[in-house]
Amino acid sequence: xxxxxxxxxxxxxxxxxxxxxxxxxxxxxxxxxxxxxxxxxxxxxxxxxxxxxxxxxxxxxxxxxxxxxxxxxxxxxxxxxxxxxxxxxxxxxxxxxxxxxxxxxxxxxxxxxxxxxxxxxxxxxxxxxxxxxxxxxxxxxxxxxxxxxxxxxxxxxxxxxxxxxxxxxxxxxxxxxxxxxxxxxxxxxxxxxxxxxxxxxxxxxxxxxxxxxxxxxxxxxxxxxxxxxxxxxxxxxxxxxxxxxxxxxxxxxxxxxxxxxxxxxxxxxxxxxxxxxxxxxxxxxxxxxxxxxxxxxxxxxxxxxxxxxxxxxxxxxxxxxxxxxxxxxxxxxxxxxxxxxxxxxxxxxxxxxxxxxxxxxxxxxxxxxxxxxxxxxxxxxxxxxxxxxxxxxxxxxxxxxxxxxxxxxxxxxxxxxxxxxxxxxxxxxxxxxxxxxxxxxxxxxxxxxxxxxxxxxxxxxxxxxxxxxxxxxxxxxxxxxxxxxx
Amino acid sequence: xxxxxxxxxxxxxxxxxxxxxxxxxxxxxxxxxxxxxxxxxxxxxxxxxxxxxxxxxxxxxxxxxxxxxxxxxxxxxxxxxxxxxxxxxxxxxxxxxxxxxxxxxxxxxxxxxxxxxxxxxxxxxxxxxxxxxxxxxxxxxxxxxxxxxxxxxxxxxxxxxxxxxxxxxxxxxxxxxxxxxxxxxxxxxxxxxxxxxxxxxxxxxxxxxxxxxxxxxxxxxxxxxxxxxxxxxxxxxxxxxxxxxxxxxxxxxxxxxxxxxxxxxxxxxxxxxxxxxxxxxxxxxxxxxx
Numbered sequence: 001x002x003x004x005x006x007x008x009x010x011x012x013x014x015x016x017x018x019x020x021x022x023x024x025x026x027x028x029x030x031x032x033x034x035x036x037x038x039x040x041x042x043x044x045x046x047x048x049x050x051x052x053x054x055x056x057x058x059x060x061x062x063x064x065x066x067x068x069x070x071x072x073x074x075x076x077x078x079x080x081x082x083x084x085x086x087x088x089x090x091x092x093x094x095x096x097x098x099x100x101x102x103x104x105x106x107x108x109x110x111x112x113x114x115x116x117x118x119x120x121x122x123x124x125x126x127x128x129x130x131x132x133x134x135x136x137x138x139x140x141x142x143x144x145x146x147x148x149x150x151x152x153x154x155x156x157x158x159x160x161x162x163x164x165x166x167x168x169x170x171x172x173x174x175x176x177x178x179x180x181x182x183x184x185x186x187x188x189x190x191x192x193x194x195x196x197x198x199x200x201x202x203x204x205x206x207x208x209x210x211x212x213x214x215x216x217x218x219x220x221x222x223x224x225x226x227x228x229x230x231x232x233x234x235x236x237x238x239x240x241x242x243x244x245x246x247x248x249x250x251x252x253x254x255x256x257x258x259x260x261x262x263x264x265x266x267x268x269x270x271x272x273x274x275x276x277x278x279x280x281x282x283x284x285x286x287x288x289x290x291x292x293x294x295x296x297x298x299x300x301x302x303x304x305x306x307x308x309x310x311x312x313x314x315x316x317x318x319x320x321x322x323x324x325x326x327x328x329x330x331x332x333x334x335x336x337x338x339x340x341x342x343x344x345x346x347x348x349x350x351x352x353x354x355x356x357x358x359x360x361x362x363x364x365x366x367x368x369x370x371x372x373x374x375x376x377x378x379x380x381x382x383x384x385x386x387x388x389x390x391x392x393x394x395x396x397x398x399x400x401x402x403x404x405x406x407x408x409x410x411x412x413x414x415x416x417x418x419x420x421x422x423x424x425x426x427x428x429x430x431x432x433x434x435x436x437x438x439x440x441x442x443x444x445x446x447x448x449x450x451x452x453x454x455x456x457x458x459x460x461x462x463x464x465x466x467x468x469x470x471x472x473x474x475x476x477x478x479x480x481x482x483x484x485x486x
Numbered sequence: 487x488x489x490x491x492x493x494x495x496x497x498x499x500x501x502x503x504x505x506x507x508x509x510x511x512x513x514x515x516x517x518x519x520x521x522x523x524x525x526x527x528x529x530x531x532x533x534x535x536x537x538x539x540x541x542x543x544x545x546x547x548x549x550x551x552x553x554x555x556x557x558x559x560x561x562x563x564x565x566x567x568x569x570x571x572x573x574x575x576x577x578x579x580x581x582x583x584x585x586x587x588x589x590x591x592x593x594x595x596x597x598x599x600x601x602x603x604x605x606x607x608x609x610x611x612x613x614x615x616x617x618x619x620x621x622x623x624x625x626x627x628x629x630x631x632x633x634x635x636x637x638x639x640x641x642x643x644x645x646x647x648x649x650x651x652x653x654x655x656x657x658x659x660x661x662x663x664x665x666x667x668x669x670x671x672x673x674x675x676x677x678x679x680x681x682x683x684x685x686x687x688x689x690x691x692x693x694x695x696x697x698x699x700x701x702x703x704x705x706x707x708x709x710x711x712x713x714x715x716x717x718x719x720x721x722x723x724x725x726x727x728x729x730x731x732x733x734x735x736x737x738x739x740x741x742x743x744x745x746x747x748x749x750x751x752x753x754x755x756x757x758x759x760x761x762x763x764x765x766x767x768x769x770x771x772x773x774x775x776x
Contacts, residue, residue, distance in 0.1 A: 066704075068606045110704070240749045270748030273708055275699055278499045279743035279751075282492045299607040299700050311499075311626045313617055328606045332700055 050097035057090055057399060059389060060104045060123035061382070062134030062144060064111030068298070068328055069136055069378040073158070075370050076379030077103060077133070080386035083365070090390045093397030101386070104129050108144070111136045116144035124151050130399045131156070133385045136378065138162035138242055142183060149190035154405045156195045156388060158381035161323065162246055163200040163435065166191070171432030188432070193405050195427055195434040197385050197418075199345055201246040204321050205254050207343050207440040208293060211460045213260040215475050216317065220290060224483050231263040233484040235284045237277070237304060238295035240269035247295045247321065265289055265484070277304050281312040288485040291317040298324045302332035309336050315480045317341060322440065326376035330445075330453040337454030338447035339478025345418055345440045346380040350456040354468060359417050380417040387416060388425060409434065419467060439464050444475055488745060491622035496744040497737060502629035504736025505636040506691050506698075510709055511716040511728040512643065513687030519723030520660045520680040523573060524581070526588040529710030530595035531685050535561045535692025536701045537603050540610050550610045550697050551631065557693035558686040565685025569678050577677070592706065599703035607700040610693070632694045639690055643683075643725065656680055660723060715759050721769030730770055734758065 061077045064070035081101045084090065089098040104127045106119035116135075123129045124147050132148055132155040135141035141160035148155040157165050164183060167175040169191030174184040185191060217232040236251060238244030248267060255262050266287035268280050281304065284292060292308065294301050301320045308314040319341040320329070330337060330349070347355075348363050362383065366375040388411060393399060396407035413425050419439040420426075427434035443456035459475040514528045538560040539553035548556065568591065576583035614627040647653040658666045659676045667673050695701060695709075716735050720727025735755050742754030762770060 066600070066605060071605060268748055270743075271752060273752065274748065275708070276499075276503060277748075279496050279740050280748045282495055282744060283487075283748075286487050286489055286492055299702065302607070303700055310615075311617070311624070311629070313619075313624050332607055332609060334611070 048096045051095040054092065054095035054097050054099055056100050056102035057092070057131075057393060058102050058104050058127060058129040059386065060106050060120070060127065060129035060132045060134075062106045062108060062116065062120055062123075062132055062136075062141075063382075064108045064115070064136055064140070065105075066110045067136070068326065069159070069323070069376065070108070070111060072326070072376040072379035073134055073136070073382040074105075075366065075373070076375065076383040077386060079362075079366055079369055080383045082369075084386065084390055091394050092399060093394075094399075101390075106132070106134070106144075108136075108140060111140040113137075113139040113143040116140040117147060120144040120147045124148065124153055129153065130393075130401065131389050131404060133389065134158055134382060135160050135165070138165065138246075141165050142168070145194060146185070148193060149185065149187060152190060152193055152401055152405075154193050154195065154389075154392075154401060154408055156197050156385040156408070158197050158385050159323075159378055160196075161199060161201050161204065162242055163196070163202065166194050166196045166433040166435055169433070192409075192432065192434075193401070195408055197388065197425075197436055198381055199322060199438050199440055200435070201243070202250045202254070203438065203440055204343055205247055205250040207442060207460075208319060208321075209251060209254050209258075209260055209262055211319075211341075211343075211442045211475075212262050212291060215460050216291065217261055219475065219477065220483060223477065224486075226483075226486065230486070231261045233265045233288065233290045234262050235266045235268065235287055235289035235292045236264055236295065237268045237270070237280055237284055237292060239272050239274075239297075239300065241272050244269065244295045247293075251293065274300070275303070277307050278311050280304075281308045281314055284308075285312055285314045289316060290484040291319060294318055294320050296321075296324075298326055298329050299332065302329055305333060305340055306336045315478070315482045316484075317478060317481065319343060319442070322346075322377060326378075327374040328376075330455070333445070333454060334452060335447055337445045339476075339481070340445045340454065341459075341475075342443045342445070342456060343440055344377065344443055344456075345438050346377040347441075347443060347456060347458070348374055348376075350443050350458055350472065355419065355470075358415075362417055384416045384418055384425070388413070419464075421464075423467060439467065439470075441470055442475075444473065492744065493741075494623050495625070496740045498623060498625050499629070500737035500740035501733060502625065502633055502736070503740065504733040505633050506694050507709075507712055507716055507736055508729050508732030509636055509639065509687050509691035509694070511713040511720070511732050512640065512725055513684035513691070514713045515717045515720075515723055515725060515728045516643075516656075516687070517681055517684035518717065519725075520656050521573075521577065521677050523577060523584055523681075524588065525573075525591075525684075526585065526710060527568075527591035527595060527706070528684070528688055528713060529706030529708070530592055530599075531561050531565065531688035531706075532692035532695060532709050533599060533701065533703060533705040534564060534595060535689030536610070536696035536705065537599060537608070537692075538689065539693035539696055540608050541603075543610050550612050550693075551635070553610065554635065554690055554693040557689040559689075561689025561692070562682040562686040565682040566678060568685070569681035573681070574674070574677070596703050596706070603703070605703060607702045608696070609700040610696040612697050628698055632698060635690075635694065639687070640725075640729065643687075646683075647725070652676070652679055712755075715756065718769055719759050719762050721772035724769070724771040727769055727771035 063073040081103050085100040089100040091098045104123050106123040108119050109115040135157045136159035138160045164175045168183055168185045170188040177184050212232050236248050238248055270280050294304050301324045305318045322344045325344045391413050392404055392407035396403040415423050421437040441458050442460040444459045445454035445456050447454045457472040458470050462471040463469050517523055535557040539557040542548045542553040542556035543550050572587050576587055612628050617624040617626055655671045655676050716731035720731025738758045739751040739755045743751040
């Protein structure tokens with residue numbers, strides 16, 4: 001009898017240890033062999049039954065369904081969830097089974113600050129989401145993230161280019177905000193649940209000013225015989241809000257800090273409600289710039305570039321920021337798209353072969369599921385974020401929010417649709433706020449008369465360390481280009 | 487830096503933009519003048535007009551400027567339906583009822599537009615290209631065409647109001663609706679025609695707007711506010727007031743933007759409105775118009 005008892009105890013111990021080792025191996029797998037592919041996820045142990053606590057993982061999508069970018073995020077999120085669930089779902093070691101993802105929609109309308117808090121509160125407190133993904137405008141995200149911070153819900157922010165969404169807390173030195181600024185958020189623990197999977201305004205401007213200094217200025221000097229000491233004359237026309245002012249400030253800071261041969265000769269803010277820009281463009285034209293940096297969203301950016309050429313006769317180099325990387329921009333620009341530049345990090349229409357291969361499947365599946373629609377950049381960020389969430393939960397082995405937060409902090413998986421400086425998705429580890437280091441590039445458009453739209457090619461940078469060649473074509477001055485003052 | 491040519495261009499663009507405002511405000515003014523109805527969804531009729539012209543241009547391959555007729559006809563028909571099935575039920579009751587009906591219509595029109603045309607911005611492709619340059623002042627041919635079309639439409643409206651029976655009935659109704667009924671005029675027909683006419687003007691404004699600027703289903707709100715400011719500036723119910731108010735508003739808006747900076751246009755335009763109301767509370771043509 002004692003022998004039988006001993007054998008039984010040993011057998012149970014072996015099973016427990018084996019299950020523990022198996023669990024450890026399974027939960028460690030994503031960090032040692034990272035892959036966003038759903039086919040590489042671990043499988044449930046054949047020797048144990050799933051936990052009765054097992055349930056679908058609830059992920060809240062924070063998106064403005066009344067704006068094109070929000071709809072793009074919705075389509076991308078649904079595609080990601082469909083792919084993950086079709087491959088069996090997400091393995092949660094604590095439940096010893098794979099579970100599907102259940103998408104909870106937090107529809108933020110036009111994603112203004114006044115519209116975002118309600119839907120996100122409902123998702124967090126009523127739907128009890130395990131994690132949040134999304135956020136588009138900086139103002140809207142700064143408002144709704146407070147709900148996630150207070151409730152300790154991991155939030156992978158895929159829009160909101162203001163770096164305040166991760167740096168407004170103590171670990172980000174309050175984003176440099178003055179002591180009485182209401183946007184400061186003195187909760188380091190809560191802020192540690194915020195993850196920014198998006199380019200910041202500083203990232204935008206860094207690529208733009210470096211392009212002007214390294215590529216456009218030498219071309220102007222050689223073409224027009226300008227003295228090497230003449231700086232490139234840059235005009236900045238921008239929406240008068242946190243986004244526009246942030247880009248302008250970062251642009252000037254970067255020029256000054258790096259002593260770049262670029263001079264901002266005119267700064268022209270306008271109301272966010274503006275729909276017509278001739279007077280602003282006339283002031284810009286009077287300043288005789290070599291190039292115009294347009295800082296706004298898609299519709300206004302297209303209108304500024306159109307009015308500049310069509311109404312004001314400002315035949316210059318226009319550069320737009322990456323939030324405009326959407327098929328709509330090409331459509332709205334039409335024939336006025338020729339020669340235009342766009343700073344970007346996701347280009348369904350452009351990219352060298354290695355890059356196109358990585359997004360080809362996404363574009364194909366997206367189009368198949370959405371009646372041929374071309375994906376935009378906001379959706380690409382969002383799509384990636386679902387696979388980051390999946391990998392983090394599998395690494396954590398639980399849906400416990402603190403454990404998932406820690407798993408996202410430690411995540412190290414191959415880059416997906418968004419290229420990064422390291423080739424992997426890793427949130428900054430040297431600081432306590434969580435941002436990625438995306439690669440951004442500059443595209444130049446060429447008008448295609450058959451399509452009646454422009455199409456882009458990457459013109460800067462030529463190569464990226466650890467990634468390879470990016471450049472597809474040389475930058476050229478647009479037809480009819482008029483340089484600024486000598 | 488302010489340059490003479492820059493300022494002259496700005497004034498010219500102000501007139502051009504003002505022409506679109508005039509069309510919208512004239513429609514609002516006619517509806518208010520005859521029916522005493524405050525329609526906050528008037529800007530949404532402009533938006534629908536832009537989309538109808540866009541659809542006619544893309545689907546039927548119509549010239550952008552011919553599509554204005556489609557927009558006018560289509561929005562006039564919508565206006566008939568709106569007057570018949572919504573405003574007629576509440577007209578003459580508490581003013582709040584009319585206001586809430588028009589506020590409800592804003593959401594109905596915006597959501598219908600999203601369902602029909604989606605949320606993305608659109609623009610009507612114009613057959614006109616390039617700039618007319620005279621002495622350092624440039625203006626696009628589209629804006630010149632817009633000014634010409636607005637003048638033709640306004641002359642037609644004046645002819646209709648002065649020289650036709652329905653115009654006479656409208657003017658009579660605007661002054662004494664009870665007495666008009668005693669004279670045997672079917673006031674319901676006058677109302678329905680008036681609303682359709684006002685809507686058609688909004689449709690024309692929308693088509694012109696869509697040729698010059700991109701638009702989306704959210705377009706209506708700001709033009710409505712501007713149109714109200716213009717008819718208050720010019721005098722409620724007055725077409726000449728809408729014309730003068732529209733031009734003043736367009737010029738003030740553009741000049742403020744050029745001289746003071748891009749964040750000032752709306753503030754200065756509304757300062758102008760307040761100044762006029764302080765000096766003459768009935769507006770420039772208040773009580774004297776048609």
